[in-house]
Amino acid sequence: MKLRRTFAATAAAALGATILAACGGGGGGTDTNSSGDTESAKGGTLTVLQHFPFESTDPQRIYYGVELSWFRRLLYRGLVAFPMDDSNEVVPDLATDTGTSSEGGKVWSFTLKDGVKWEDGSDITCEDVQYGTSRVFANDLIIGGPNYTLSYLSSLDYPGPYKATAKQQAAFDKAVSCSSDNKTITFHFDKPWADFPLAAASLMMTDPYKKSFDQGDKSKFKVLSNGPYKVEGGTWSKNKGATLVRNDEYDPSTDEPDKLRLALPDTIDYQIDPSDTAGELFNDRLIANAPADQTAITTARVAPSQFPKITGSVEDRYQNPESPYNDYLVPNFNRLKDVNVRQALAAALPLNDYVKALGGDRSATASETIVNPALDFPDNPAFADDADNDGDPDAAKALLEKAGVQTPYPIKLGYSKSPTMDKAMAVIKEGWDKAGFDVTLAPLTDTYYDVISKPDDDYDVTWAGWGADWPSAMTVLPPLFDGRPNISSTTCGNDYGCYDSDAFNKLVDQAAEATDVDEQKSILEDADKQLGEDVAYIPLEITKFNWLYGSKVTGFTTTAASSSYPEIGLIGVQQ
C-alpha cells in the first residue's frame, strides 16, 4: 500500500497506506458508507483524479487494491466477483455459478456463460481462462502480480506458456483443463483451496487473457476489455491515464448489473497526476467544487491538514470509512527472546495516545488484532482482554521484573519516517520509557522493508502494515508469520520479526488443508491466539480513509468489495 509500490506492493501496502492488496476493507458499516444522494444518473462523464500511476493494466500483473476492484467493475470481468456491498459473498460473473468443488476443495470447476465477449467481438473461451492462469507461472516475464496459484500447483514444473516444453504444457493443461466444448474450466490443485472463489474474485490471476493479444512485457499497458467500458485507443498511459468509453460488445444480459456494475457514466476520464502534491491539490479542488470538478472523485485521501475545511456543504460530500489495512509492531525474535519482555511492550503501549497522534478518529481506529474487521475475525484475546488501550506501565514493570532483565531495558524502534509517524512513535517511546524501557527511535526511509527484513538487523521492534488479499485471514497470518517460506540466511521476508513457531506452523498447515471456509477460519483463530501468546505482533491501528467527491457525483459509496475506496460500479454523475 503506500503509494509507493513499488511494490511496490509490499512496501506500499505496509507503508500504511494507500493502494495495495486486495479486498478486505470496508469497515464502518455499509449504512454509514453511502452518500446521501444515491439516485442513479445514467450518462455523462465521471472524472477520476488519481495521484499515482498504476504499475500495469495487464490483469495478471495488477496488485493494487483499488485497481483490482475498479477494473473488475469497468474492464475485466472475472469468473466470479464480489457484489457492491460488504457481504464478502461471491456471485457469478463470467461463470454461470460460483464454482463447484470436489475432492475436499482440491478441484474447482467453473462454466462460462454464453454470450460473454472481448471488446473485439470474439467469445471468451475456457482456453482464454486457461491461458490467463498459465501466464502467472511465467514469473520471469509477468512480474509483480499475485501468484498464489503457484503454491497450489507447486507439483507442476511449469515455467509459463512462453518457455514450456510440450510435456510441461500438457501437464499444465491437464491440471487446469478445459472441457471439450471449451466452456468449462477445471482447476486440479495439489491441496485443498477452500476459499478459492474468494481469491478468484479479489485477484485476477485466474482471469481470462486472449493468447493472440499477448505480447508479454509489451502488453503491460494494453487493455483488451470484456467489461462495460474499454480504453479509448486500447493503451493506458502510465502517467496520464486514459478515457474509458462504452464497450459495445458488452452485453448486460450476461451480467448482473445491479449487483456487480451499474456502469452509469457514458465516459470515465482517468486523469493521473503522479506528483507528491497531487493528492492534497485534488482534495483542494474537490473542496472548492469548481464546475469542472463537480463530477470528480479521487483516489487521494484528504490530508489531516485539510480536515478543518470539511465543514458545511463540504461535509455532505465526505466519507470516512475504515480501510482494509492494519498497522502493527513486530518484536524481533532474534533479539527479544523472553516473552515477558514482549508482553511488557504490549502492556505498556499507549495506543489511544498513538491514535491521537496519527490524527485521531478520522485517521485511525485502535485495533486489537492484526486481522482487519472487514474479515469478520475476532479480536486477539492477548491484546483485547486487558484493555483500555491507555498502556499500563506498572503491569509492564512487573513483567520486566519477572523476566529478570536489567532496567531501563534498551529498545531500538524502527519505523518508516514521516512527520506523522515521527509524532506517533514519540508517543510510543514516552509510554515505553515510563514502563522501564529506554527507547531509541530509528526512522528509516525508502528501503524500509528491505532493511527490517534482514535477520541480523539490530532493531528490537519495527513498525509494519498489511492488508488482506481476499477476505480470509489465510492472506494475513501465514504470509506474515509462517517462517518456512519467509526465512532464509539473508532475509526474513514478510516475517519481519523472524518469528518461527512449530505450533503456529502446524496450525497454518491444518488451515491450509481445511476443506471448508468455516473450519479454516476456526483454525486460524487458534493460530492468531498462538501469535498473541507469543506476542509475535502488537496490534496498532486500522487505517481510515477520508474521501471527498464532487457535488454532482451520485451513489458515492465505499464497500468491502471496493477495498473501502469509492465503489465505482455504483457511481454516476448528474447531467
Next chain:
Amino acid sequence: MWAYAVRRAAIGVVLLVAVALVTFVLFFATAANPARLACGKNCSQQQIKVTEKALGYDQPLYVQFGTFMKGLVVGREFPADKEVRERNPELVTDCGPPCLGYSVNVGTTVNSLIVQAAPTTISLAVVALVMWLIGGVLFGILAAVYKGSFIDRGVVGLTLIAYAFPTFFIAVFFLKYVVIKWEILPYPGYVTIADGGVFTWFENLLLPSFTLALVFMAGYVRMTRAFVLESLGEDYIRTAKSKGLRTRPVLFKHALRAALTPLVTMAGLDFATLLGGAIITESVFAYPGLGLLTVQSSSSFDLPTIVGVVLVAAFFVIVLNILVDISYAFIDPRVRLG
C-alpha cells in the same frame, strides 16, 4: 579550435563511462532488493530469485556493467532470455545502439522512455531559460544603472524573497492559489504543440516554467547587476565616457558585452542541468519529463532507467560545457582556445 573540441569530447566520453559505473555501484550499494520490490507483495524467496535472474541482478556487477556497455555499442534484444525470444518472436523488443537498456517497470526500452520524456523537459527548460534570461538581465541592468536607488533596493529585495522560497513552495503556492483558488490559469498539464497548438502548449508551460525561472532569475539579477557594475568601473568605460559616448552605447555596447561572458557560462550550465530534468518542478506539476522519470525510476529501483537518465543528464552537462567554453572565443576576443 578543432583539436580542442576533439580533446574535450574524448574526455567527455570517458566521463560518461565513469558516471555510468558510479551509478551502477551506488545502485547496488543501497539496502534495497530491487528484485523483491519488482516481484510483488507476497513472493516466496524462490520467486524472488527467479525475478532476480529475469532482471539480470543475479549477475556480478562487472558482468551487468559489461552487458550495458556492449548494448550501448551494438544494441540489445529483450527479453534477455534467448530461448524465450526464439520461441516467441512477438515478445521481442529490439533496442538498437546506443541501447540504454530495458525498463521492466514500464515494459519498454529506456531509449523510448527518454525520447518520450525529453520534449517535455526541453520545452520546460527552454521557456524557463528565456524567462529568466530576459527577466534576470533586464532587472539586473536596471538595478545596476540605478544603483543605490529605490529601484535598485526594490529589485534586489525581491530577488532575496525569490531566493528564500524553495521551488517546491513556489510551485505549490501557484497551484493552490493561482490555479485552484483564484482560477486565473487552468490546471497545467503538458500538451504538445502537435496536440494543442502553440498557444495551448505555452499556456500550460507558463506556470511550471515561471516557477522554474523564478529562482534562476533571482540569481541572474544579482549577477548581472554585479557584472555590469564591475564593467562600468573599468578604465575603458571611463575612457569611452570621457570621449563623449552616450550612456546607452556605453552600457549596451561595451559594459554589457564584457559582463555577458560569465553569464553565458552560468546560463549554459544551468540550462544543461535543467535538460537532465527539472526534478522538483516536474514532480510537483506532474510534467512527464526526465525529472519525473528520474523520481519514478528511483522510487521503483529501476536501474536501467536510472542509469539512462543519469547518462543523458551528464551528456547534456558535458556537451554544453564544451559549447560554453568554445563560445567564449566568440564573445570575448581576449579568450583563445588552445
